[in-house]
Amino acid sequence: MAQITLSNLRHSYRPDPAGDDDYALKKIDLTWEDGGAYALLGPSGCGKSTLLNIISGLLVPSEGKILFDDQDVTALPPAKRNIAQVFQFPVIYDTMTVYDNLAFPLRNRGRDEAIVKQRVTAIAEMLEVTGMLSTRASNLSPDNKQKISMGRGLVREDVNVVMFDEPLTVIDPHLKWKLRSKLKELHQRVRATMIYVTHDQTEALTFADQVVVMQDGEIVQIGTPVDLFERPAHTFVGHFIGSPGMNVLPCEVRGGAAFFGGEQVTLEGPSGIAGDGKAEVGIRPEFVSVSRTGGGIAAHVRKVADIGRHKVVEAIAHDSRIHAILEGDAPNAGDAVMLDFKQSQTRLYKDGWLASRPEGGAR
């Protein structure tokens, strides 16, 4: 077990990268604490798999270093790094039984058959595949195959980190939920560092203590699920997390105050921007209240979507679209309404990055 440090990491798949655009990973500086449950979240193609493959040693980065505690492992092959990785599509050894599949990583490392037996039995129990141990792996259903792939990742007890690269893509939704809670439970039991790659925010937020959000080969924010929800460090995180994502409204900053379509919007605290200019106000739909009378910004309702537990109102004010999430009563499409933003949740973004600070607090 070890703390994993990525320092000044850059990676390009091209032999002669010219500009930043040629890099799949632009510049990564990151520390994964020993024993953490991390989710790596980001849209397709942002470099998540590349980052994992660099940590596991399948790829050697173009620039930068990887440290396991104080040891530089940048040049070590995967087998020497003592890590485990599970891939998006199940990889099983067709000709072996389920038991032999699970035992494979241990046997390759010359473990005693007694220890192998004990580990395989324990993992099989946990994944609920004990009944299949003597079947040939090629005859399993896709989700069971993926369970076996995951089992091979979890069977070694002393690994530095277990990495999952979107492992539940091929699995049925109800089973997905079950396996995810299993992983979480397992993490609490063994306390190995786990990194879980996904582009599904629910998956990330339910699994992880810390979520790392990536975009275009860069890390945009690292934080707890609550941090990401309440204080997105970048409008991208605001958009990406939440459903619907954060409202981001163009505004004018004058004398430290923000004006949306000429109307002042009260921010959470100091604007954090010196001087005047263009910026953006960010407010989550959960913190927008809608009333027919009362104060706030005048808007008209374009549509209302009932998505079960609550309703999503889409309103237009000053040519901008604003979402609001309401419990219970909601206006009808076409109604004129007033929108009110909860002050403590109203943030200011400059060039996409969070600028405002909470009242009295440091940023």
Added chain:
Amino acid sequence: MKKLNQRAWLFVTPVLLLVAFNALIPMMTVVNYSVQETFGDNLFFWQGIDWFEQVLTSERFHKALGRQFLFTFLILIIEVPLGVAIALAMPRQGFWVPFCLVTMALPMLIPWNVVGAMWNIFTLPDIGLLGYFMNHTLGISYDMTQNPLAAWVTIVIMDVWHWTSLVVLLAYAGLVSIPNAYYQAAEIDGASNWAVFRYIQLPKMKTVLTIAILLRFMDSFNIYTEPFVLTGGGPGNSTTLLSIDLVKIALGQFDLGPAAAMSLIYFAITLLASWLFYTLMTMNDNKS
């Protein structure tokens, strides 16, 4: 109940006709010859299963069959591992892939009798490149027309040269279809190169290798042109394989009855061996 649709005949009949004319009818004429005796003039006499008995008990047939099995066994045991090894060594991507593929395919494009003629000239002791080199440069006596061992070595090498590519190309097709994640997972699992071959590459190549072995078995078991052009079955009868012997009986001696009986036996053996092999290879697939 479903309504019967007679239109299916429309699709099946052409195939039936084709198979009938190209396989069934010629074969039935052979069956016809195999149970009769003729002295020319289109006069036939019923002979029963005598010809079959004669062929099956003849020493000549046993020897030819033995040579045939030996030949097929030798080329399979060389071509299959060699083909797999070459396929493993070939690049999977990049500039050299098309070059390798074309080079590999070349021998297969050469007509059978040309291959036989080429190798015949190649090995001539006094003017052939190989023959001259062996006899005059290395001083090893090597003459296909005198020495049965030299003849055997030559036909086996010739077949390896001509047909290993087929195994290579099929095995290569199997190899490139393996997703990269398998190799990555194996690397993470700490698998040795041998384990990667044994548990990933070989199982994934199994289907194509089954086909490759079947094709090579059938082809080599029925081989005629190349050894005929190369050695003519000699020296003596040392390279008279089944098909060469069959032609000698049918056209050389014009013994239609025994030749027909031998053809049918020959066919039955090929069929039986192919069926046995295929059944054995696929037996495990459906077992849980």
